[in-house]
Amino acid sequence: MINQSNKTLNTNITKLVNQPYKYGFSTTIEKDIIEKGLNENVIRLISQKKGEPNFLLQFRLKAYKQWQKMKCPEWSQLKFSEINYQDIIYYSAPKIKKKLDSLNDVDPELLETFEKLGISLTEQKRLTNVAVDAVFDSVSVGTTFKKELAEQGIIFCSFSEAVQEYPELIEKYLGTVVPIGDNYFSALNSAVFTDGSFCYIPKNIKCPLDLSTYFRINDQKSGQFERTLIIADDNSSVSYLEGCTAPQYDNNQLHAAIVELIAFKNATIKYSTVQNWYSGNEQGQGGIYNFVTKRGLCAGHSSKISWTQVETGSNITWKYPSCLLVGNNAQGEFYSVALTNNYQQADTGSKMIHVGKHTRSRIVSKGISSGKSKNSYRGLVNITSKAIGARNYSQCDSLLIGNLSNANTFPFISVLNSTSKVEHEASTSKIGEEQIFYFLQRGISLEKGVELMISGFCRDVFTELPLEFSAEADRLLSLKLEGSVG
């Protein structure tokens, strides 16, 4: 009896979750490409094309040497075929006909691409209250509200531009939070990264706009290796969002990014991600391999870093946004919703390293698995011996849809200080047939019912998203869940 009814339920839910990917188109544009393959010359060429100072070239070469000695990590038990690093294009940029003075000079084809994605870069239609840096394959194509922000002393620009304009800041902070050899993918990124966003909030400034970077992979053979660095000086604060999409291709593409955040005394950084890379088709072919290293350093007294992520895309997601709580009274937060479907694999969580006294951290992770997907929470709470009075609260909830999906929780807790307080709560639940039937019997549609249950399940995380983006997250989840049922 269970088999038959579950069949009905599964088909309905499958219909519901398997909505076509709406960002799967690609843009035809003249490109400047470095032939695929990776070696020292390619790295020198990337550096040269970007006109980088010598320190950066040395940084890259050192990283490349490290990377060659390293091995792809296997501890996460993710299943994927070996990546051929010689078959990836490491540099692909839309050809620039002349130097860009303003967004009006950006290729209309590119503007249109972002327009289609719902990101308007043109002056008259751009998003209010949000400054956007748009990254297309390997380069940033435009940043909005730059002048307005500069009036407050805020720097918000593409990483490449920052290398040219503020090399001293880059040299001082690059790689300080995520060292070159931190892990296999961070070493690779450090060698070949092409663009990304840079942001500096000066002392005592509360950034008046939300800052945002929108990443778009377009080229079929290219990987995306971007790098984001955000520095919040004493008593400053900033809220930042990144969004990601990619066209639908049969092959897997690699995305290996690094995000480094530094918060000084009393500064606050809120970093939100809505990740919707192409996740592959129903058989699990294609889609992005998303191997990302995100880490924040709470350097100053009472500094605070808060990560919020909504992960719905990618064939594989491997990311653990973390906080190093060094300053006394520093605070770290991680709020996550990860939705997986078909053959998607998500291995995500957070690391909270407590070093300073009375540091606090909070982890709220919500995993939703449907189809034959695998969704794991993996986290570390590390209370070091000096972290007197440290506190952590972790909550990991899993929601299963159907009978074939898989949810795991791997919490690691290490406590070396007896004055600390660490709490961990976990739950697993399932959207069951009887719940669905209850909705239907009351005249509420399947899609509405599932949407309600999922949004109820995710509420604790969604309330953490900046107002402008919680709508986007809702839209994204309902995109995946909106259905042709009934």
Place this chain on the structure above:
Amino acid sequence: MKDNIPILEVKDLKAAINTNEILKNLNLKVYKGEIHAIMGPNGSGKSTFSKVLAGHPTYEIRSGEVLFKGKSIIDLDPEERSHLGIFLAFQYPIEIPGVSNEDFLRLAYNAKQKFKDEPEVDPLTFFSIITEKLKLVDMSSTFLSRNVNEGFSGGEKKRNEILQMILLDSELSILDETDSGLDIDALKIISHGINTFMDDNKAIILITHYQRLLDYIKPDFVHVMQNGKIIKTGTASLAKELEIKGYEWLK
């Protein structure tokens, strides 16, 4: 009244779960303004019957017909049956974590409004509608902010079912053991709610084990179900007789 088309007509209904046939040639006619009680021993198919009427996907209809106001509903989804006016008060109302009772009730109400081509109501308007209905089942408004059935006591769950029945103003309500697990006070409250709700345009099927409920809600007919079909039909006095003699008496 009986010249009209019955609100529900079940003809030679056979239904099964996988290979196990539960309902075997079941026949029943229910007209507007009638209350029917279905009694019977455990495993006789009463709950199955209620779920089949509501369109639960687990059950396969093998043969026979179910007509609602003269039209077959066998091929309709549970959602469509609900819109037409068929309501099932569950024996074990399920908990729905993360979804507030108020949102749930409003969505259900608005789904019905939409089906009737009437305007959907905003949360404020809905609040005043639901507040009136709450009184009928003696529930406080704090009830609305809790998640659907989550942490509700047995009695609260059953009252919540009756509240939904009243709110959706269903024409045909099937109450599956709504009286089970209720103390005498809760039973009185629920019966009062049901009696206030009932009128000449509606029909109710009460599925129960006990005569006790029928002291508060007077049925027009009492059916005894056994082995997947109705083996005896009578008036309220039949229930009393059963209470004394037990089901064995009918064999």
